[in-house]
Amino acid sequence: MxxxxxxxxxxxxxxxxxxxxxxxxxxxxxxxxxxxxxxxxxxxxxxxxxxxxxxxxxxxxxxxxxxxxxxxxxxFPDFNDRSQQASEMAREVFLRRLREYLQDDIAPFHVCRMVSHIEQTYEYPHWLGDLYNACDWMDERTTREQASHLGDVIKQVIADNGEIPVHRSN
Amino acid sequence: MARSQYTGPTEMPAIGAVRQVALAAGRNLDSTLAFWRDVLGMSAHARYDPPGIAFIMAGDVRLLFTDGVPAGTVYLDIAGLEAFHTDAKASGVPFTAPPSLVHRDTEGTFGPAGESEWMAFLKDPAGNTIGLVERHTPQEE
Known part of the structure; x- marks a missing residue:
């Protein structure tokens, strides 16, 4: 990774x-x-x-x-890791990881375990799209082949967040 | 002449609960059993040398540690997953995944409706994957 x-x-x-x-x-x-x-x-x-x-x-x-x-x-004593500012940071980091998923760099569970943390910390932000449902029953043993639907949902989330999916060129 | 096809028994057998699951013993059974004892608090129930096998009881299910089977995956119920993870991690136990939400049982398919299943994962020295599972009520989420 x-x-x-x-x-x-x-x-x-x-x-x-x-x-x-x-x-x-x-x-x-x-x-x-x-x-x-x-x-x-x-x-x-x-x-x-x-x-x-x-x-x-x-x-x-x-x-x-x-x-x-x-x-x-x-x-940074004024920083609140549950604030709107933190939520935006989380969104940026999360989208970076999603792009990596499309580059075959991480496993489905790696994406989905982030989803549950984001949901809880930032109160179900809209930028998670439909990952709430797409991540049902994804655990550490879930393969990318089993989670073929996840790629489509991730592409949609990236598009909805104004990001263009990046594909590995080599 | 057409060969007659096996159509199964006239009465279905009364197959019940899981009795035993086989997991890999690894190169060093002592190390594997020590991990289960020291990390998970599950001591060997019986050991037979030769042939070099051991059993750990997980509820009523026997976990058989033996050579000749690939590393497996077993999911165990745990109470207090988050606290266990915090303590074990502080002790240097490497988790392959921290507690994470895996399923929302909104319809009550596997227990009370509305509960969610959280899992954390670690590997024993034999390479077996251990999933630790706890159901949370909506209030606990």
Whole structure:
């Protein structure tokens, strides 16, 4: 699976991505390794912990989400991860993952587990389209072949959100 | 002469509940059983060496750990899925998927109508996939 984050993301967007299960704790550490921190938080203790974390260390992995939350709470105290601002960040991250699905990069369950988190956190936003129904009975063992309907629904969601599906050229 | 076709027994057999499910023992049965005991709190009910098989009871169903079968998938009921996931993850247990909503049983097909099924997934050292399942009432969602 291609890393979703390229390091340019604001830490608040990374937190939102983690909260909706679009990324893992390893992705948080990967992001910190690539990110050029602003002066405001470059020396933050939790940010430094993330930068120094080894993604192959299970203990460090387990702490990554907590470090990120502490960083946000200290450096962005007004940020509410359930706000409209956060919802827009979630939408952007989610659409990025949907495009990856169309590029055969992630499994159906990876999309669908994000859906339930988004529904609950952002109160069933309209931009989820019909994924609520399309994700019924999708679990970790569900193959892309079994979920052939999901691609069509995802294309529709991307179109409804004003995004053009990107297909891998090679 | 046309061969007569088997049409089945005149009375259907009284097949009942699941008695036993076979899962892979993996390269090291000790490690596999230790995982089930330490992570899931399910100890071996019986073990036979030779031939190197073991049973764990999941309710009334025997889980047979043996060589010669591919890694399987088993779904187990759990109470307190979210808390278990939090604690186990903090202890370093790698989940392949955190608790996620998989099905809304709006019509009550598998239990009380309106409940939803949440599942989390992890793998044991033998490569078996373990789905942990909890039903939530609408109030719990």
């Amino acid at each position: 291609t890393p979703l984050l390229d390091g340019s993301e604001d830490p608040r967007k990374v937190l939102v991505a983690r909260e909706i299960e679009a990324i893992s704790n390893a992705d948080i550490i990967g992001w910190a390794g690539l990110h050029a921190a602003s002066l405001g938080y470059a020396d933050d203790l939790n940010y430094q912990q993330l930068v120094r974390s080894n993604p192959r260390n299970a203990v460090a992995l387990g702490k990554a989400h907590g470090h990120l939350k502490s960083l946000i709470a200290r450096q």
